Amino acid sequence: MIDGYCCVCCALPRNLIQHLADQSTGSERELLHAQIDHAARLRGQRAALSKQRPAAAVGRQPLHRQVFDAQGNILLPGKLLRDEDDPPTRDVHADQTYENVGIALQFYKTVLGRDSMDGHGLRVDASVHYGNRFANAMWTGKQMIVGDGDGRHVTGLAKSLGIIAHEFSHGITQHLVKGGLGVVQMPGRMPELKGEAGALNESFSDVFASMIKQWHAGQTVREADWLLGEDILAPHTGKAVRSLKDPGNARLTWPEDDQIKSFTRFSPTDDAHRASGIANHAFYVTATVLGGKSWEKLAAVWFKAFDRLRARATFLDAAHATMDVAAALHGNRSAAHAAVKAGWKTVKVLA
Ligand SMILES: [Zn+2]
Structure with a gap:
């Protein structure tokens, strides 16, 4: 263990x-x-x-x-x-x-x-x-x-x-x-990913999976499809499992995709795969505002920020951690810092 x-x-x-x-x-x-x-x-x-x-x-x-x-x-x-x-x-x-x-x-x-x-x-x-x-x-x-x-x-x-x-x-x-x-871990039950922190856990996996795909293909943020599992579903099932570009857009994914991309729609009882759309979309906006290749600046920002999070972190904690790390690595007047802020504002985690 x-x-x-x-x-x-x-x-x-x-x-x-x-x-x-x-x-x-x-x-x-x-x-x-x-x-x-x-x-x-x-x-x-x-x-x-x-x-x-x-x-x-x-x-x-x-x-x-x-x-x-x-x-x-x-x-x-x-x-x-x-x-x-x-x-x-x-x-x-x-x-x-x-x-x-x-x-x-x-x-x-x-x-x-x-x-x-x-x-x-x-x-x-x-x-x-x-x-x-x-x-x-x-x-x-x-x-x-x-x-x-x-x-x-x-x-x-x-x-x-x-x-x-x-x-x-x-x-x-x-x-x-x-x-x-x-x-x-609830008494007598199996461990599960819950709440904002559980959604952040799922999102970290989607965000890094997207960067790994783009890094392997040498793609810019404009060239990337920002999909996950676009290569595992039969055509009659759907096109992909999730979209970071437009979470919950069933035309891009599968018919009952219920991911959300705004904190205004979040409920603490949401499945982690549903609420992860909020942080996924914040990353997508950050990466596209910044432009270029997603991993070049943002892999370190996201990684070091999540390294600071505690087990019960909120979306707001993640927003502050990513902005603090972007400022530390690139300066608090940098394009990277502004892009991170724009990302979390778009999904309404920041006002
Ligand atoms: Zn997962």
Whole structure:
């Protein structure tokens, strides 16, 4: 256990899987309903997770990835398929996961000087072929799970850099914020991401996944699509899971996308994936006001700001932290500082 908590963070929100189940009949519908129940149960599955091998010694290798084959079971991590520097396995899910985890690791290392999730070269483990056609990807608190997809609505989670980078970034947040950003453990219940801090946790993963996609493609903020999961949904399901450019715009994403992009619509009971749209859009506005390549100035601003947040941080705390860091790095009359302020004003976190 890292930092004493375990939180299952899914890439696809529960309401999207529910929507897919509603669109299905017979055994497909049953499969998706079973997966919704399973995702909830997984949050408590610490016993199976503890069978994982210990992580590598600090600083042993510059990158250390291990990809496992869960072989259709739910016992993690499964059989080791590919270790760092091993040749491709010819298992396409395993090789795509290995490559995309590598891109995320390289981004944090190259752009931020961050050596893996913990800053000390922690080995990153991921399991593929988890359960029966599992239509989601997750960070469990100890490792990544990359589902095969149900083959009809959701496919190719492993090939989606955005999805893998999102889950990877949950591992980063876990190490940045002591006690877990927005992780709430109610007595007798499983840990969940709640409130403003939970939404900030989800947003950090979306924001960094967007920067990682753009960095890998060498795109400017104008060239980027600002979508997440644009490469995993079947055409009849939707176009993407989320948009940072226009959160909740179902024409850009999927029919029942209910993300919000203004703090005026926030309710403390909102799902973290819904309310994350507020901070996602603040970042999008900041990046487009500033122009150029999103990660060049803003990766450090967002990263260092989240490093200052406490477990129960609010959107206003995040606004102040990002503005303070932008001022410290670039000056309080800088374009970066003004852009950050414009971002949080647009989403009504700042008046
Ligand atoms: Zn997430």
